[in-house]
Amino acid sequence: MATQNNFTSAVRSKRARRMTLAMAFILVSALILPTTGYLFPDLQLTAQAQQATGDANTRSDFWRVVREGGAGYSSVTGSATNLETNTLYNITGQNWRQIRNGLIANYGGWFLFLVLLAIIAFYSLRGRIELDQPESGVRVARWTFWERSLHWYTATLFIALSITGLSLLFGRVLLIPLLGPEGFSFWAGISINIHNTAGPFFAIGPLLMFIFWLRHNIPNATDVAWFFKGGGIVGRQHPSAGKANGGEKVWFWIVILLGLGAVCFSGFALIGWVQEYFGVEFTRAYAQLMHVVHAACALLWIAIFIGHVYIGTIGSAGSLDAMTKGHVSAEWAKQHHDIWYEEVKDADTQAQSGSTMEGETTA
Amino acid sequence: MARMKFLCDAERCIECNSCVTACKNENEVPWGVNRRRVVVLGDGEPGEKSISVACMHCTDAPCAAVCPVDCFYTTDDGIVLHDKDLCIGCGYCFYACPFGAPQYPQEQAFGVRGKMDKCTFCAGGPLPDNTDAEYTKYGRNRISEGKLPLCAEMCATKALIAGDGDTIADIYRERVLQRGTRPQTWGWETAYPSG
Numbered sequence: 001m002a003t004q005n006n007f008t009s010a011v012r013s014k015r016a017r018r019m020t021l022a023m024a025f026i027l028v029s030a031l032i033l034p035t036t037g038y039l040f041p042d043l044q045l046t047a048q049a050q051q052a053t054g055d056a057n058t059r060s061d062f063w064r065v066v067r068e069g070g071a072g073y074s075s076v077t078g079s080a081t082n083l084e085t086n087t088l089y090n091i092t093g094q095n096w097r098q099i100r101n102g103l104i105a106n107y108g109g110w111f112l113f114l115v116l117l118a119i120i121a122f123y124s125l126r127g128r129i130e131l132d133q134p135e136s137g138v139r140v141a142r143w144t145f146w147e148r149s150l151h152w153y154t155a156t157l158f159i160a161l162s163i164t165g166l167s168l169l170f171g172r173v174l175l176i177p178l179l180g181p182e183g184f185s186f187w188a189g190i191s192i193n194i195h196n197t198a199g200p201f202f203a204i205g206p207l208l209m210f211i212f213w214l215r216h217n218i219p220n221a222t223d224v225a226w227f228f229k230g231g232g233i234v235g236r237q238h239p240s241a242g243k244a245n246g247g248e249k250v251w252f253w254i255v256i257l258l259g260l261g262a263v264c265f266s267g268f269a270l271i272g273w274v275q276e277y278f279g280v281e282f283t284r285a286y287a288q289l290m291h292v293v294h295a296a297c298a299l300l301w302i303a304i305f306i307g308h309v310y311i312g313t314i315g316s317a318g319s320l321d322a323m324t325k326g327h328v329s330a331e332w333a334k335q336h337h338d339i340w341y342e343e344v345k346d347a348d349t350q351a352q353s354g355s356t357m358e359g360e361t362t363a
Numbered sequence: 364m365a366r367m368k369f370l371c372d373a374e375r376c377i378e379c380n381s382c383v384t385a386c387k388n389e390n391e392v393p394w395g396v397n398r399r400r401v402v403v404l405g406d407g408e409p410g411e412k413s414i415s416v417a418c419m420h421c422t423d424a425p426c427a428a429v430c431p432v433d434c435f436y437t438t439d440d441g442i443v444l445h446d447k448d449l450c451i452g453c454g455y456c457f458y459a460c461p462f463g464a465p466q467y468p469q470e471q472a473f474g475v476r477g478k479m480d481k482c483t484f485c486a487g488g489p490l491p492d493n494t495d496a497e498y499t500k501y502g503r504n505r506i507s508e509g510k511l512p513l514c515a516e517m518c519a520t521k522a523l524i525a526g527d528g529d530t531i532a533d534i535y536r537e538r539v540l541q542r543g544t545r546p547q548t549w550g551w552e553t554a555y556p557s558g
Contacts, residue, residue, distance in 0.1 A: 063547065066404060076383060076400035084463060085400050088416060093459045097425045168431045168453070176433060185432045185449040192451050288458050
């Protein structure tokens with residue numbers, strides 16, 4: 001009995017081993033065999049070529065080309081704005097519609113709304129960043145008249161372009177219920193003209209900022225430390241900073257790269273006379289791409305701009321003076337830009353006497 | 364209610380451009396604008412095909428979806444029309460349209476287009492039917508007179524047929540059966556995906 005048991009168990013284990021091996025063999029073969037085609041690429045190509053010439057449905061190929069946006073000939077040629085008359089299908093149109101109405105107009109709108117909410121929430125939690133020491137009346141010159149003019153020129157046009165651009169994007173949902181179809185159409189007509197006219201003038205602002213403020217905005221190790229300490233915005237520390245702190249430098253490079261590089265560039269690319277000047281062939285695919293870049297990057301820019309406005313006005317005490325009056329209190333300079341203050345404090349007297357002449361020296 | 368559609372029979376169209384001319388004359392369309400055009404595929408090669416194309420009056424019209432001022436509307440007959448008094452000439456409908464139907468009369472300074480113009484299925488616009496004002500802005504309103512679009516009525520080979528979708532599909536089906544060819548209802552799968 002025992003021998004028989006031993007015998008059957010031996011048979012069983014042998015069978016199990018064979019089964020395992022067989023399964024492994026099947027598995028490995030299933031993985032490897034389909035790849036053998038790569039060993040004979042010539043054979044495969046010949047087979048495909050035969051299929052293409054012999055069995056292909058030329059009629060379906062013909063209409064496939066049309067469906068994929070292939071062009072033909074049309075005696076109706078159209079004017080400068082009525083192009084691509086020889087193309088039957090505008091195949092990128094539906095994609096553009098989905099990106100424009102979904103990603104940009106829907107998610108973009110909620111994104112802006114959430115950014116506003118986040119800033120309100122932050123303000124109610126953190127409140128205004130006050131000065132640690134009372135103002136002594138000593139003032140330090142920060143931005144010249146020319147620099148402030150450049151700032152407010154850019155800011156005014158930025159706001160005008162934002163309002164008109166946002167009106168065109170969200171007006172259908174938000175403004176038609178308020179103004180009615182005729183009222184909104186009137187405003188949209190004004191908006192599109194302001195937007196197209198002011199756009200090129202606006203671009204001059206960031207361009208001049210790049211030229212005149214680049215020297216203040218070269219990133220260095222101090223900026224890294226500034227960010228690690230939360231920039232004095234998060235937490236109660238006062239990290240060191242030169243004339244421009246890490247946050248200001250990031251905002252500068254956002255204006256240059258995202259603003260000038262993406263938003264202004266794509267805006268220019270959509271203007272008729274710019275296309276004519278640079279000999280750009282206007283196609284719908286080109287216009288769709290530029291429009292998506294323009295709208296998406298502009299929304300992001302506006303979101304960051306809201307943060308810039310917050311920290312420059314209600315977010316931090318004494319900051320607005322720098323761009324309105326052109327000078328700041330010595331206490332503000334010490335607290336927010338200590339390295340820069342050390343550089344310019346010798347010029348204090350001059351700044352002070354300057355502000356005295358303007359009658360602005362107050363305790 | 365009918366569901367108005369265009370159907371161009373590629374086996375019949377001979378690129379005579381009569382539909383283009385008929386449309387331009389009947390509707391007195393602005394300079395530089397052609398509401399309809401004929402596209403030849405494989406021009407000069409054996410098996411070339413011609414297709415007359417204008418606004419297909421889509422069921423889910425992309426132009427209406429992207430319009431910032433919401434100036435499009437669909438009539439009870441399924442015809443997509445727009446209000447030129449609301450249009451601001453932004454060009455978005457042209458970016459979105461699968462058929463390249465929207466046209467603009469002129470390019471003004473700073474790339475501003477004139478008000479968009481497109482095929483109305485000879486159904487005029489939102490202004491009162493058969494008034495001078497409607498004719499000047501949108502062209503003839505033949506539908507209100509019980510007539511079909513002139514492009515299709517004028518078509519010598521009856522390649523371009525217009526009318527209720529079911530009726531013209533029946534006409535086309537008969538042709539296909541008689542010819543023994545396969546159907547090619549060009550543009551229908553894009554314009555009327557749900558029938």
